[in-house]
């Protein structure tokens with residue numbers, strides 16, 4: 370069960386806003402986290418608390434394939450991202466590195482900045498503890514659940530290559 | 535049941551007779567690509583896998599193109615990771631500075647992108663290779679690591695949207711204008727998770743350089759891939775380049791599409807996409823009075839011969855406006871040399887533009903032309919997001935190379951026509 374405060378962002382939040390390319394001369398997660406969401410909200414990285422939740426509109430994470438984007442979000446302490454929809458590379462990157470993401474239009478619309486929210490990743494149920502309301506995100510297909518349960522693509526692949534050997 | 539070209543390529547690589555949209559498959563990949571930003575993360579992840587070899591040393595392609603020639607110590611270290619990995623695994627397709635280019639200009643030129651291939655790259659513009667009839671899509675670094683080890687990747691089979699462009703192109707309209715127009719029509723998530731398939735008379739007559747430009751920007755509509763029919767133009771382009779034999783696939787006549795758009799090319803003017811999304815496209819005639827500080831002509835979208843020739847045909851005998859910095863960046867060493875031999879550099883330099891060695895450079899705000907607060911740039915690149923080329927308060931406008939060149943002369947966004955230049959044949 371995840372619990373945290375909501376940070377609201379708009380629609381089409383791109384990966385340049387999540388982690389600007391001027392910081393991509395490193396892949397150190399701690400360095401990247403310092404600049405997380407900088408071009409959308411320069412104060413975010415300094416004040417976000419462990420467990421907090423990003424809520425956004427459609428097409429979150431559009432733009433580049435940089436895995437640095439979900440890495441920066443995860444390393445900044447964000448426990449999950451809820452959006453109306455995700456750009457596809459961001460979606461697969463998040464699954465692959467184990468950043469929980471939930472596609473839920475109703476929650477993306479209703480949740481407000483600062484709301485205290487509880488998320489059950491097993492059932493996809495999102496509860497607003499501040500103002501009430503309960504929403505259900507679309508469940509992941511079985512294969513993706515397997516990937517997540519294995520601990521991401523690397524752990525999953527390691528198992529596969531060692532059983533082939 | 536009929537299949538689209540994308541479905542057929544994926545089915546063949548998954549060892550299946552038939553696939554349908556939404557199906558999750560594991561497919562063999564023909565090429566795995568990474569660059570100096572994404573490959574370092576992939577290499578770290580690869581080392582966690584406990585395998586000591588890549589699946590095929592001819593099919594893992596590494597191109598240090600983003601921050602190269604190294605712009606600072608940190609990027610030098612990133613590039614070194616690639617170089618060391620390439621050496622350790624004896625990769626045959628590692629492209630060092632001096633032999634490299636922007637990855638999506640370089641791979642087709644080197645004959646590494648082929649019809650019927652499945653190609654994954656840890657770079658979102660990997661979709662460029664759909665121009666030659668490959669299924670090519672951007673993935674992340676972890677995907678790249680797994681694919682380097684296994685030669686496979688997981689995919690959700692996308693639904694396909696067909697764009698039929700009929701008729702003939704207007705003067706100064708190129709692939710860039712077609713794709714900006716389409717993105718303007720459907721939006722930056724208009725093809726989310728889908729395949730964009732191009733067809734029609736205007737597409738059949740489109741040059742390979744313009745096809746590469748269009749496929750390049752499929753991702754800007756959220757698409758998984760963009761794909762063109764393989765035809766005589768494709769085979770001509772690949773003659774003498776293709777590194778392997780290839781097997782094209784074609785859409786069945788009864789293939790199922792999520793949507794079909796029919797568009798008349800006569801309705802499409804040269805386009806300009808306003809800040810801060812590629813979907814903010816409008817005809818250049820409706821741009822209004824937009825003064826600019828910088829012009830960039832280059833990138834994986836428009837850094838090829840056709841693009842440089844178009845820009846040169848506008849700049850010939852003219853000079854860049856005193857308030858403007860014009861930066862021309864040929865996409866690869868081969869393009870650089872060809873442009874030089876054709877005398878294009880004389881035209882650029884006489885006009886007062888700078889010519890750079892191949893690099894992504896300013897396209898992603900890396901180096902070689904970063905914008906200060908409040909500055910405006912018209913650029914032939916593919917993204918105009920907030921802060922993409924520098925300060926978050928700067929602005930990027932996207933256009934084709936001829937419009938960018940005309941704007942460089944005028945100091946504001948205008949069409950070559952307004953400048954009084956007639957279009958000459960520049961197709962590569």
Ligand code: SF4
Nearest residue numbers: 636833834894897898
């Ligand atoms: S030129 Fe720009 S869009 Fe193309 S690969 Fe380089 S940074 Fe990416």
